Amino acid sequence: MNLRLLIFLFSLIPMSLIGQEQIGLRLNFLSGISSVRLNPAAPAASPYRWEVSIAEGSAFLSNNYLFFRNARTGDLLNEELTQNILLAPDLANPETMPPGHLVLDFYNDARRRFAYSSVTIGGPSFYYKIDRYNSLGLITGARFIGSATGIDNDFSYYKFNQLRADELFTVSPFQIGMMGFSEIGLNYTLSSPAPEGSFNLGITAKFLQGYDALFFSSKRDFDLARIVGNGLAGTSGRFKYGYSQNLVSEDYSPEVTGRGIGFDIGMFVTVDGFEPGEYIWKIGFSILDIGEVRFQDTAERHNILSNNNDVKLYPENYEFVKDQSDLRELTRAFSFDVVGDSLATMQDNSISMMLPSAVSLQVDHAITSTVFIGGLFHHYLPLSNDGVRRGSLLALAPRFENKWVSLNLPVSIYNWQQVRFGAALRLGPFTIGTDHLGAWMNRKDLYGSDIYAAFTLFPFGQKGKKGGNNGQLPCYKF
Structure with a gap:
């Protein structure tokens, strides 16, 4: 696979450097308004009567297709280095990196390929406890998400180049998606005392506004082969793809072209702890991002059901693709190559994009009144191929936490492949952290990175959760 063909294939995948779950922020029980994105019942666990998030932000990227050798995240922020990127296959010895350069290499193992990217910008948000049983809240924010899942290992750079001409390989179903949208959510929690603990429910209903979107999915197996000239020859297949029309504007700017509704629902139970108002165990379950954004009359949706066993694609036919503004011409060219008609695949002027739905299980154990160990399991729900997805996650998070410091x-293990160590520090209202500390501290194979920060106000009274009602709620009486 030469560089030109690689660019052609990756033009279909949103690989921009644009967190996933922000473990060091979402699991803290004193961060109720931040934790509501992980479990909408979270405010019920907070000892505070109210909490206001002024701003929050996160950025995340992970993939198992390519990496930078001997690099850390800060190197990608160095303009001089990013202008001097070398490809490892072009070097006699990739282990010896020339000074002042970055070396881009490709994974060479048997795994299927994935890529996930996400940026979240949290706007002003709050919750307020009406009484000890009920709370209301509001969340606002914008999210930009890209995902590529199920990519066959035969597309790996080194393996593809080792394929003989006309050697067929089977391509399994895969999914690619990207979407930017904003959300305004109304949160409600209901708490009920239970013997030796409490039972809590929460729901967040979200109004969504879509800015832009695209997707490409293969619905069934098909055969593919390299041919002379670095082209591809394929058998019959079924594909669905689409995009919002504002992406093809040469003067692109985000604007609302889609709308939708989404929901998060969750619950948790607690077992009473060391002092009144504290717990020793908290176990929660939530279903996140159930819903979709509909781009009505502002998009193109295409469908291909090809029985043609002689489809050929050549990268030189797609050299005109420079950026997202060439999407319309790209879809026309692809339609012509596959079915012989550049307009035959067009189905509708609307697309529906599913949110990155997931189920989540959270467990938190208080070892002392300030030392905790939390656990998190996160797994995506593949409700539709037309949308964006998130990766799976398993995490264990010990922490120290009191009112002013945590x-x-x-x-964590991300997508069952990548082990990461993180750190998050909260000083009063300000939190900063990363779930992938090694990507910032050490120079090694860099395949992804993340960072997050938040500024949150809460009652600053001197009495803590063990006494008084200085902006806080009394504990349950039986």
Whole structure:
């Protein structure tokens, strides 16, 4: 696979450097308004009567297709280095990196390929406890998400180049998606005392506004082969793809072209702890991002059901693709190559994009009144191929936490492949952290990175959760 063909294939995948779950922020029980994105019942666990998030932001990227050798995240922020990127296959010895350069290499193992990217910008948000049983809240924010899942290992750079001409390989179903949208959500929690603990429910209903979107999915297996000239020859297949029309504007700017509704629902139970108002165990379950954004009359949706066993694609036919403004011409050219008609695949002027739905299980154990160990399991729900997805996550997060200071040290396995060590520090209202500390501190194979920060106000009274009602709620009486 030469560089030109690689660019052609990756033009279909949103690989922009644009968190996933922000473990060091979402699992803290004193961060109720931040934790509502992980479990909408979270405010019920907070000892505070109210909490206001002024701003929050996160950025995340992970993939198992390519990586930078001997690099850390800061190197990608160095303009001089990013202008001097070398490809490892072009070097006699990739282990010896020339000074002042970055070396881009490709994974060479048997795994299927994935890529996930996400940026979240949290706007002003709050919750207020009406009484000890009920609370209301509001969340606002914008999210930009890209995902590519199920990419066959035969597309790996080195493996593809080792394929003989006309050697067929089977391509399994895969999914690619990207979407930017904003959300305004109304949150409600209901708490009920239970013997030796409490039972809590929460729901967030969200109004969504879509800015832009695209998707490409293969619905069934098909055969593919390299041919002379670095082209591809394929058998019959079924594909669905589409995009919002504002992406093809040469003067692109985000504007609302889609709308939708989404929901988060969750619950947790607690077992009473060391002092009144504290817990020793908290176990929660939530279903996140159930819903979709509909781009009505502002998009193109295409469908291909090809029985043609002689489809050929050549990268030189797609050299005109420079950026997202060439999407319309790209779809026309692809339609012509596959079915012989550049307009035959057009189905509708609307698309529906599913949110990155997931189920989540959270467990938190208080070892002392300030030392905790939390656990998180996160798995995507593949409700539709037309949309964006998130990766799976398993994490263990010991932490120290009191009213003014918290230190969280999460260890996580992302997508069952990548082990990451993180750290998050909260000083009063300000939190900063990363779930992938090694990407910032050490120079090694860099395949992804993340960072997050938040500024949140809460009652600053001197009495803590063990006494008084200085902006806080009394504990349950039986």
